Amino acid sequence: MSTEATTTSEPSTATQADALPLPGSARALLAKVSTRAATAWHRFEPVLVRVGDWLNPILVKETRQALKSRYFLVVFILLLALCWVATIGAVAVIGPSIYYGASGSTLLWIYSIFLAVWMLIFVPYAAFRSLAAEREDNTYDLMSITTLKPRQIISGKLGSSVAQMMVYFSALTPCLAFTYLLRGVDLATIIVLLAYAFFSSLGLSMLGLLLATSTQNRVSQVFMSVGFIVMLLFACFLGLNGAYGAIFSGFGFRLLDSTEFWIFTAALFTLYSTSFALAFYAASGMITFATENRSTPLRICMLVQQAAWIGWMSYGWIYDQFRLQGIVYMMMFAGMYWYIMGTMLTGECPEMSQRVKRQLPSTKLGRVYLTWLNPGPGSGYMFVIANTTGVAVICVLGMIASSFSSTAGPGWPGADEVTLLLILGWSYLVAYLGLGMIVVGALRRVAEVTMLASVLVHFLVLLAGSGIPSVVQAMSVEMRDLDYSFMQVTNPFWSLSHVADGGMAEGYVLVLIVPAAAICMLLLNLRGVVRELQQVRIAPPARVLTDEAELHPPPEAQPTNPWDE
Amino acid sequence: MIRTATPQIELRRLHRVFDQTHAVNDVSFEVYAGEVFGYIGPNGAGKTTSMRILATLDEPSAGDALVDGFSVVDDPDRVRRRLGFMPDYFGTYQNVNVREYLDFFARAYGLTGRERLSAIDAVMEFTQLDTLAEKPIDGLSKGMKQRLCLGRTMIHNPSVLVLDEPAAGLDPRARIELRDMISNLAESGKAILISSHILTELAEICDRVGILEQGRLLAVGSVAEISARAEVQSSVHVRVLEDPQRLRSWLAARDDVAELRTEEDLTTFNFAGDRPAEAALLRAMIESGFSVVEFGARHKSLEDVFLHVTEGRVQ
Numbered sequence: 078m079s080t081e082a083t084t085t086s087e088p089s090t091a092t093q094a095d096a097l098p099l100p101g102s103a104r105a106l107l108a109k110v111s112t113r114a115a116t117a118w119h120r121f122e123p124v125l126v127r128v129g130d131w132l133n134p135i136l137v138k139e140t141r142q143a144l145k146s147r148y149f150l151v152v153f154i155l156l157l158a159l160c161w162v163a164t165i166g167a168v169a170v171i172g173p174s175i176y177y178g179a180s181g182s183t184l185l186w187i188y189s190i191f192l193a194v195w196m197l198i199f200v201p202y203a204a205f206r207s208l209a210a211e212r213e214d215n216t217y218d219l220m221s222i223t224t225l226k227p228r229q230i231i232s233g234k235l236g237s238s239v240a241q242m243m244v245y246f247s248a249l250t251p252c253l254a255f256t257y258l259l260r261g262v263d264l265a266t267i268i269v270l271l272a273y274a275f276f277s278s279l280g281l282s283m284l285g286l287l288l289a290t291s292t293q294n295r296v297s298q299v300f301m302s303v304g305f306i307v308m309l310l311f312a313c314f315l316g317l318n319g320a321y322g323a324i325f326s327g328f329g330f331r332l333l334d335s336t337e338f339w340i341f342t343a344a345l346f347t348l349y350s351t352s353f354a355l356a357f358y359a360a361s362g363m364i365t366f367a368t369e370n371r372s373t374p375l376r377i378c379m380l381v382q383q384a385a386w387i388g389w390m391s392y393g394w395i396y397d398q399f400r401l402q403g404i405v406y407m408m409m410f411a412g413m414y415w416y417i418m419g420t421m422l423t424g425e426c427p428e429m430s431q432r433v434k435r436q437l438p439s440t441k442l443g444r445v446y447l448t449w450l451n452p453g454p455g456s457g458y459m460f461v462i463a464n465t466t467g468v469a470v471i472c473v474l475g476m477i478a479s480s481f482s483s484t485a486g487p488g489w490p491g492a493d494e495v496t497l498l499l500i501l502g503w504s505y506l507v508a509y510l511g512l513g514m515i516v517v518g519a520l521r522r523v524a525e526v527t528m529l530a531s532v533l534v535h536f537l538v539l540l541a542g543s544g545i546p547s548v549v550q551a552m553s554v555e556m557r558d559l560d561y562s563f564m565q566v567t568n569p570f571w572s573l574s575h576v577a578d579g580g581m582a583e584g585y586v587l588v589l590i591v592p593a594a595a596i597c598m599l600l601l602n603l604r605g606v607v608r609e610l611q612q613v614r615i616a617p618p619a620r621v622l623t624d625e626a627e628l629h630p631p632p633e634a635q636p637t638n639p640w641d642e
Numbered sequence: 643m644i645r646t647a648t649p650q651i652e653l654r655r656l657h658r659v660f661d662q663t664h665a666v667n668d669v670s671f672e673v674y675a676g677e678v679f680g681y682i683g684p685n686g687a688g689k690t691t692s693m694r695i696l697a698t699l700d701e702p703s704a705g706d707a708l709v710d711g712f713s714v715v716d717d718p719d720r721v722r723r724r725l726g727f728m729p730d731y732f733g734t735y736q737n738v739n740v741r742e743y744l745d746f747f748a749r750a751y752g753l754t755g756r757e758r759l760s761a762i763d764a765v766m767e768f769t770q771l772d773t774l775a776e777k778p779i780d781g782l783s784k785g786m787k788q789r790l791c792l793g794r795t796m797i798h799n800p801s802v803l804v805l806d807e808p809a810a811g812l813d814p815r816a817r818i819e820l821r822d823m824i825s826n827l828a829e830s831g832k833a834i835l836i837s838s839h840i841l842t843e844l845a846e847i848c849d850r851v852g853i854l855e856q857g858r859l860l861a862v863g864s865v866a867e868i869s870a871r872a873e874v875q876s877s878v879h880v881r882v883l884e885d886p887q888r889l890r891s892w893l894a895a896r897d898d899v900a901e902l903r904t905e906e907d908l909t910t911f912n913f914a915g916d917r918p919a920e921a922a923l924l925r926a927m928i929e930s931g932f933s934v935v936e937f938g939a940r941h942k943s944l945e946d947v948f949l950h951v952t953e954g955r956v957q
Contacts, residue, residue: 431713
């Protein structure tokens with residue numbers, strides 16, 4: 078706002094200089110300097126205005142609000158006061174040994190507590206409340222009908238969190254630097270600590286925003302708020318544990334020389350960045366107008382996350398000398414991941430809006446490869462199947478590679494077990510998602526089924542399939558003492574663990590039943606899938622084309638030769 | 643009023659269903675540039691729901707609403723650039739002053755640099771908030787907050803304004819000022835859809851009205867058109883020099899006269915006819931030999947029309 082204020086009140090520098098009781102030469106010099114300063118300011122001002130225009134409006138507004146907010150002032154002054162008290166207290170306690178002792182690590186640990194509380198509790202909770210309060214104060218509606226995109230709203234809120242973090246860092250960083258001067262802690266530890274605090278805070282803020290967008294109901298918001306605080310306290314506890322280890326392990330710079338540390342950090346960063354992107358697009362999708370395409374960006378994020386996951390698992394598998402165990406873990410995590418994602422993707426609205434239809438791929442190649450990214454439960458189901466099939470193919474290739482490796486060696490699991498697990502895991506996923514989709518489809522005929530309700534339906538179906546046979550077996554006098562029976566064919570957890578434990582005889586039977594069931598479910602859902610696949614791109618209305626031409630006029634034709642006018 | 647070929651607001655068989663409630667039921671109407679369209683109906687009639695759909699805050703269950711030719715369902719982003727919505731609540735931020743509030747919304751509508759500054763200045767001047775630029779919005783009176791909200795609504799110079807109960811809770815002076823502002827906006831060519839419970843005010847500024855009850859649009863048109871269509875009668879009083887009983891008998895014989903009352907020399911009755919019919923009635927009285935010394939007709943107000951058209955049902 079300061080830039081705007083200056084535009085309306087341009088001070089007359091000469092008049093101001095004249096008003097001062099100065100000798101003539103000094104007054105002339107002062108006037109000259111003032112005029113130059115004013116000229117420089119007038120040149121600089123448009124730059125500031127441009128920078129201000131480039132900034133996210135929400136970031137600008139929230140920074141202004143924060144600077145005037147009592148809450149922010151109290152929290153910041155409290156942090157400063159604590160840092161000062163800790164520093165002065167520590168210096169007093171250490172006493173003369175401050176000149177020769179190595180007491181930095183203890184003080185760094187104390188600062189880490191402040192860092193964790195402020196970064197892992199206050200900042201993420203403020204992000205959560207910031208968006209939740211917009212709904213409570215009825216300002217969210219006003220903001221959502223502006224031309225701000227949902228992604229801008231989320232990134233603005235995140236930017237505001239980053240601005241807060243920077244302010245808190247500015248209070249803490251001199252103290253952290255002071256611990257370095259006290260010896261006993263090296264710069265690498267401090268930098269790693271700050272970096273982890275920053276990214277953890279940013280990640281938790283993103284999670285807070287995702288939770289804030291997930292419900293509009295006040296009661297749910299209260300429950301979510303309590304749950305989020307508990308989560309933040311737990312994150313703070315974990316962060317402090319990690320900080321304690323980093324500070325007192327004494328690794329320091331040796332950590333930076335360690336290949337394992339960098340590999341671990343790179344793997345963690347891959348997981349962090351892909352999950353962050355997924356949460357970001359999910360939060361944006363939650364506040365996006367229902368007729369817009371909210372699914373495709375999320376599916377792309379899932380694809381990228383899966384690719385990163387496969388990459389790191391492959392690295393781990395090679396590092397582990399091609400042992401088949403790695404393949405089993407890859408399958409297991411991929412199965413869980415795609416089941417959870419599948420419960421949401423198959424809960425998408427089956428009706429495709431005109432707006433989405435305008436953006437459908439139009440080329441044959443595009444239709445073949447990109448149709449699976451289109452929104453809709455049918456395409457979501459096929460997207461999950463395609464991805465799990467992709468993982469299965471990679472696992473098979475891995476098995477073949479393992480068979481050529483001399484280092485893989487014998488032991489658990491054998492190639493037969495892995496093959497059975499692969500087929501059964503894929504089949505259970507396809508069957509359960511397909512069955513859940515049928516139930517959701519039936520419910521949709523009588524009531525509106527939200528995505529959350531769809532997720533619940535899927536989990537209930539899985540729970541029924543797994544729980545009912547277990548309960549029946551536990552209640553039956555004849556079967557109670559039996560280990561695994563074919564009654565558990567609908568229980569994927571028991572069946573898969575039984576095969577993994579070497580129950581090959583049952584495995585060979587299951588491999589006939591479960592894939593057949595999966596194919597049946599796939600065929601039953603095929604009608605809906607085909608209906609979605611038959612959707613074709615439609616032309617935008619003439620009014621939209623006219624508006625588009627007005628907004629983005631084609632560039633004027635440039636002369637291509639000297640004779641052109 | 644400038645009547646353009648394409649309507650600025652168009653509701654096409656709009657429906658909105660919430661569980662068991664049909665909040666908006668097959669509503670269709672059009673509003674043109676420069677026109678003020680009054681949207682009236684009892685509480686729960688579906689006014690706010692249809693306005694929220696127009697403002698892209700809600701989706702219709704069926705049908706469509708168009709703003710400047712763009713569907714609120716398929717092109718909400720294009721609609722938002724053209725529409726300013728003033729809801730029936732304030733929605734103000736804490737620790738923000740008037741200028742900062744308007745600046746935020748100007749930025750949110752994509753206004754940059756000098757364009758943004760001049761838009762803020764213009765809006766503050768129009769709403770007469772320029773003297774309160776640095777005042778925190780928490781400390782503003784209700785009337786001032788209403789002005790600020792109107793200012794926010796028009797910060798991006800939209801061609802369509804949707805105002806939900808803008809005069810609610812305002813004192814008489816603030817109401818008159820708001821009414822003048824709305825009239826000025828309409829004169830500048832904006833299409834305005836306005837809902838209010840204060841029907842006398844709507845009657846003064848609206849070119850046309852739509853009467854809504856239980857989600858259904860019962861009547862659309864100017865007050866006079868609706869009165870005529872609904873056969874709302876005007877109230878006529880006649881004073882004659884002698885023989886009011888003969889006048890009573892003469893009037894009682896006519897089909898277009900009802901609810902006849904005579905008190906001394908004054909006769910009052912309801913008359914089903916427009917202005918020319920009233921003139922013809924007066925002429926007929928004089929030709930029949932009545933010494934008419936006073937003849938007056940009061941046409942039904944918007945309130946009368948509203949009460950006549952609606953049945954007071956709520957859902």
